[in-house]
Amino acid sequence: MSQPEIVAGHPIEPDTPAFAEPWQAQAFALVIALAEGGKFSWNEWAAALSQQVHRRDAAEDGSDYYHHWMRALETLLVEKGMASPSAIEDMTAAWQRAAHATPHGKPIELANDPGL
Template sequence: MNRREANSHAAMLPAGVDAPVFAEPWQATAFAMTVALHDKGLFSWSEWADALSAEVKRPGAASDGHDYYEHWLAALEKLLSAKGVAGKGDVDALAAAWERAAHATPHGKPVLLQNDPSPTEGRGGRIG
């Protein structure tokens, strides 16, 4: 897109015409996991569109769309919970374990789940 086109977008529509499609690596991973799970036949794309639609239609969605992948992730979590693949409690506990593991990992080293200093909390101890 050239500058003339980029400048032609007025204030009411969101800026960032040429913003990268993923702002953070986790957004790309959430997107790709959804595509992979659909390929695997875990859900139809219509099921996915319904789940995503329910999330993006909630009041309070940002008008600039920056929270789009937060809605995407919420939709994926709900769909996986409904399918009995990953319950909210399991995801909560494992996410907390990942946060502890990240905090305990020295800067510059890869974050591994086994770096979690309190693996007995939640499910962390049984993973990895």
């Protein structure tokens, strides 16, 4: 079995996969790892996520779910002093510079950031 939407070979109603893009899987796993490591509790996480998914601008079709997930994670990391907003922005920019500096087809590594 490779897809969660299939039980014992029977397709259930058409549905999108759990993760639409790889970054969503990674964002998901970050939260699991942090919670399992006791960096925050599941209640804290549920409260943070709830605050995001109840925003007025949340998409009706749920397509922005992992954007909410990321905002909730960043908020919690900042609250807990595990990351600062500026560090997150700086590191994101560094990854983007690294991507631009990486020849196409090669793995993107942070060390490729010319700004380092």
